[in-house]
Amino acid sequence: MPDFADEAEVTHEAKREARVALLARRRALTGPQRADAATRVQAELVALVRRLRPARMTAYVPVGSEPGGPDLPAVLRAALEPAAELLLPVLRDDLDLDWAAYTAPESLVAAGRGLREPAGPRLGRSAVADAELVVVPALAVDHRGLRLGRGGGSYDRALARVPVATVTVALLHDGELVASIPAQPHDRPVRAVITPAGGLRTLAEAPGVGRPASAGRTRPR
Numbered sequence: 001m002p003d004f005a006d007e008a009e010v011t012h013e014a015k016r017e018a019r020v021a022l023l024a025r026r027r028a029l030t031g032p033q034r035a036d037a038a039t040r041v042q043a044e045l046v047a048l049v050r051r052l053r054p055a056r057m058t059a060y061v062p063v064g065s066e067p068g069g070p071d072l073p074a075v076l077r078a079a080l081e082p083a084a085e086l087l088l089p090v091l092r093d094d095l096d097l098d099w100a101a102y103t104a105p106e107s108l109v110a111a112g113r114g115l116r117e118p119a120g121p122r123l124g125r126s127a128v129a130d131a132e133l134v135v136v137p138a139l140a141v142d143h144r145g146l147r148l149g150r151g152g153g154s155y156d157r158a159l160a161r162v163p164v165a166t167v168t169v170a171l172l173h174d175g176e177l178v179a180s181i182p183a184q185p186h187d188r189p190v191r192a193v194i195t196p197a198g199g200l201r202t203l204a205e206a207p208g209v210g211r212p213a214s215a216g217r218t219r220p221r
Contacts, residue, residue: 012184014182015148015151015181015182016151018139018140018148018181018182019139019148019150019151022139022140022148022176023065023139025173025175026064026065026066026139026173027064027065029065029173034065034067034069035069036196037067037173037174037196038062038067038068038069038072039069040196040197040199041067041068041069041171041194041195041196042068042069042072042075044194044199044200045068045072045075045076045135045169045171045194045200046075046076046079047200048133048167048169048194048200049076049079049080049133050079052132052133052167053081053084054080054084054131054132054133055081055083055084055085055132056084056085056087056130056131056132057076057080057084057085057086057087057131057132057133057134057135058086058087058088058089058099058128058131058133058134058135059072059073059076059086059087059088059102059135060072060073060088060089060135060136060137061073061088061108061115061116061117062137062171063114063115063116064114065173066137066171067171067172067173067194067195067196068171070116071105073086073088073102073105073108074104074105076135077102077103077104085101086101086102087099087100087101087102087123087127087128087131088100088101088102088108088117088118089117089154089158090111090117090118090122091111091112091113091115091117091154092125095152095153095154096125096154096157096158097125097128097154097155097157097158098122098123098124098125098127099122099123099124099125099127099128100117100118100119100120100121100122100123101118101120101121101123102118103118103120107119107120125157125158125161126161128158128161128162129161129162129163131162131166132166132167133166133167133169134158134159134162134166134167134168134169135168135169135170135171136155136158136159136168136169136170136171136190137149137155137170137171138170138171138172138176138190138193139176140172140176140177140178140181141170141172141176141177141178141181141190141193141203142177142178142179142180142181143177143179143180143203143204143205144180144183144189144203144205145189145190145191145203145205146181146183146187146189147170147181147187147188147189147190148181153186155188156186156187156188159188159189159190160186160188166191167191167192168189168190168191168192169190169191169192169193169194169200170190170192170193170194171193171194172193172194172195173195173196174195174196174197174198176195177193177195177198177201189203190203191203
């Protein structure tokens with residue numbers, strides 16, 4: 001009989017080592033490289049928003065070397081219809097995610113762990129379930145859509161509340177769409193990724209996607 005505790009420990013250690021390597025690679029990016037990546041990722045995501053025209057979407061405020069740039073919420077707010085909602089995560093004490101509306105840069109306040117969050121009313125953990133487009137951070141994603149986060153499990157819990165047909169997209173740097181990521185039962189996949197050079201790419205092996213990954217390649221228009 002397999003020792004599932006040992007298997008889980010091996011997977012946990014493999015994820016830890018991958019996080020260390022990926023974070024080091026991100027920290028090595030220069031300021032101009034980060035700025036160029038943010039511009040490209042934003043352009044792809046704005047094109048997707050304008051095509052889908054979601055009534056509600058979620059995103060986040062990238063920090064440090066995360067792709068997308070710290071002004072990502074302002075860029076997305078400008079791309080949305082005036083009546084549409086842009087929700088950003090609010091980290092709870094239990095590391096689960098609540099949600100609040102983003103209206104303008106001045107609506108953000110400093111939070112723990114270097115994050116910035118909306119100061120407005122909390123809408124509850126289930127608010128993400130009504131979003132038509134869900135944008136999430138990741139350190140890497142594989143071709144099954146499985147994402148490697150920072151280890152807190154916050155987005156796995158949030159994604160578990162999202163219907164499988166919802167468009168879920170992770171923002172990555174080039175080289176972070178990989179062949180395989182060590183998986184655990186609680187891991188939740190995304191349906192697509194955006195990278196600076198590769199643009200928007202749907203993932204054929206992810207749930208709810210039935211076309212080849214190469215067919216998901218989209219350029220802004």
